[in-house]
Amino acid sequence: MAVLRIDASIQGPRSASTELADLVEAEWSAARPGTTVVRRHLGADPLPAEAWANAVHGSFLPEDQRTTAHHDSIALASSVAAELRDADAVILALPLYNYGISQHAKAWIDLAMVGGGQGEKLLDGKPAIVLTTRGGAYGPGTPREGWDHNTDYLRRVVADIWGGDLTLVEREFTLVGVNPALDAFTEQAALMRKAAHEAATAAGRHLATR
Secondary structure (H helix, E strand, O other): OEEEEEEOOOOHHHOHHHHHHHHHHHHHHHHOOOOEEEEEEOOOOOOOOOHHHHHHHHHOOOHHHOOHHHHHHHHHHHHHHHHHHHOOEEEEEOOEEOOEEOHHHHHHHHHHHHHOOOOOOOOOOOEEEEEEEOOOOOOOOOOOOOOOEOHHHHHHHHHHHOOOEEEEEEEOOOOOOOOHHHHHHHHHHHHHHHHHHHHHHHHHHHHHOO
16 A cells, blocks of 8 residues: 655744644554555655646647657656555645745645646545644634635645545644744644644544555
8 A cells, every 4th residue: 555645844843744744644654564655745855846837838749849848847747646646545744834835835736737637636535634734823713814825725626626535634823932922822822733633643543444
């Protein structure tokens, strides 16, 4: 069995989304130690920003008119799509940055879109655990309610377009303890972290028993 894990954090060992993905993977690995985990860390090793445009433009050209950049980008897009297609399940750790999806994750999604077949559901009913984190709070009644342009986008892509059986795990207030302006929310943030860790652990355990 193969699991595709995608990370997109730029925070290295301080990453809250990576921490959640580690919990999911640990539960899976404990139950299924022989599982192959295919990894892409988009934050540490970003995909080329120009690859999507090159793949799109190259796809409209006869093969003998494509440049080396066109060929390389089309091959990369095909590889990214194939990783999703070939996986039995996916673990996607994709944090919110600047009120939306990170540029690294967007580049990966765009390449998967052009690398797959027209209308192809690259996940087609497979388990897909999305772990997303936010530095502040964006829920109902907060000053930035409606500013989260990441989570609904991920739902649309992973579940509606790619057809994944989505489990969403969210954590807010990850900047509490980092940004002094948020010190008043220390207790609330600790409860959110605990709830997110429990949800990630449960999602990993459920994934491993499917």
